[in-house]
Amino acid sequence: MKYKWILYTLATLLIVSCSSYKHTESQTQEYTIVNMSGTIVEMNKDQGTNAEMQAFVDKYKGTLDAQMNEVVGITSAFMQKGRPESLLTNFTSDVMKEYGDQKIENGADVAIMNVNGHRATLPKGDITLGNLFEVYSFDNTISFLEVKGADLTKIFEANARIGGAGISSNAHLVVNDKKLKSATLDGKTIDNDKIYNVVTIDYLADGNDNMSAFRDAVSIQDTGITLRDIMIDYIREQTAQGKTITSQLDGRITIE
Numbered sequence: 001m002k003y004k005w006i007l008y009t010l011a012t013l014l015i016v017s018c019s020s021y022k023h024t025e026s027q028t029q030e031y032t033i034v035n036m037s038g039t040i041v042e043m044n045k046d047q048g049t050n051a052e053m054q055a056f057v058d059k060y061k062g063t064l065d066a067q068m069n070e071v072v073g074i075t076s077a078f079m080q081k082g083r084p085e086s087l088l089t090n091f092t093s094d095v096m097k098e099y100g101d102q103k104i105e106n107g108a109d110v111a112i113m114n115v116n117g118h119r120a121t122l123p124k125g126d127i128t129l130g131n132l133f134e135v136y137s138f139d140n141t142i143s144f145l146e147v148k149g150a151d152l153t154k155i156f157e158a159n160a161r162i163g164g165a166g167i168s169s170n171a172h173l174v175v176n177d178k179k180l181k182s183a184t185l186d187g188k189t190i191d192n193d194k195i196y197n198v199v200t201i202d203y204l205a206d207g208n209d210n211m212s213a214f215r216d217a218v219s220i221q222d223t224g225i226t227l228r229d230i231m232i233d234y235i236r237e238q239t240a241q242g243k244t245i246t247s248q249l250d251g252r253i254t255i256e
Contacts, residue, residue: 068130073235075245079122081115084164084175084253088118088135091247095234096142096227097168100199103223104144110185111199112155113166114209117227127235127245136228140201146218150192154213156183162210164253168199176256201227 079088093111100108120134147155156173159165160180167173174181183190190196195218200211202222207215214220235245 068128068133070129071126072129072132072232073127073239073245075122075124075127077247078124079247081118081121083115083162084255085166085249085251086115087247087249088122089113089115089166090169090249090252091122091245092118092227092231093166093168094247095231096199097170098234099142099230100144100197104197104199107197108144108168108199109196110152110171111166111168112159112204112211113201113227114204114211115165116209117166117201117203122245129232132228132232132235136226136231138203138227140203140227142223142225142227142230143200143202143205144221144223145198145200145205145214146195146220147198147214148192148216148218149190149194149196151213151216152196152198153180153183153190153192155211156180156190158210158213159253164255167252169250169252171252173253174256175253181256 077087079091080086081088093113096111096113097108100111117138117140118135119137120131122131122135156171157180159167159173160175161178163178164173164175170186172182172184172187174183185196198214198217200214203209204211205214205217205220205222207213238245
């Protein structure tokens with residue numbers, strides 16, 4: 001999680017600056033709370049700021065802002081999340097699939113991403129590091145799953161019930177009245193007995209957000225690499241090759 005440290009820099013500095021106590025096993029002591037009291041202090045704009053603390057924050061905010069304002073790529077269009085598909089969810093899912101193709105023996109069969117894992121939009125034009133931290137604000141990590149075809153169909157059925165979610169471009173779902181009518185991968189119907197390699201995030205691999213069938217996966221490998229990191233790396237690589245970041249609505253989820 002090579003970019004994760006940026007978010008915690010200020011918090012760490014605050015903690016370190018407030019404590020000079022060095023703990024060792026020989027110094028371990030047990031304490032008991034003998035009294036506790038407190039009150040609610042309502043904060044409002046009339047209270048102003050603490051000048052000393054503001055100066056401390058500003059000192060590090062300048063460095064952080066400089067890092068977050070770095071332009072890492074250029075998009076050809078404004079991207080936002082949506083259902084049944086969207087430019088942003090399609091883009092994320094396709095990058096996840098490509099990552100799986102690179103890391104999984106024999107490649108990935110499909111990538112699946114939830115809509116609300118995207119917390120902001122990507123602007124048309126310059127993309128900054130800060131933009132990507134806003135879109136992928138959670139520290140979700142990439143997971144590789146081996147899933148039986150019957151369970152993968154359940155995932156696609158859940159996808160249909162909620163009106164669509166992120167799937168890679170090699171998948172095609174046809175939905176009617178929030179029910180899955182058909183599902184194919186690379187033009188082939190799902191084989192219930194086959195084991196499929198799925199790329200997703202740890203949050204979904206745990207069965208959250210209507211993806212409970214993932215709990216029956218044959219195997220789960222958490223890579224420890226955040227989704228945010230692979231998106232940043234992908235965009236940097238494309239930019240280094242002189243390419244613009246693109247996405248398209250290609251009918252991978254069709255509502256009848």
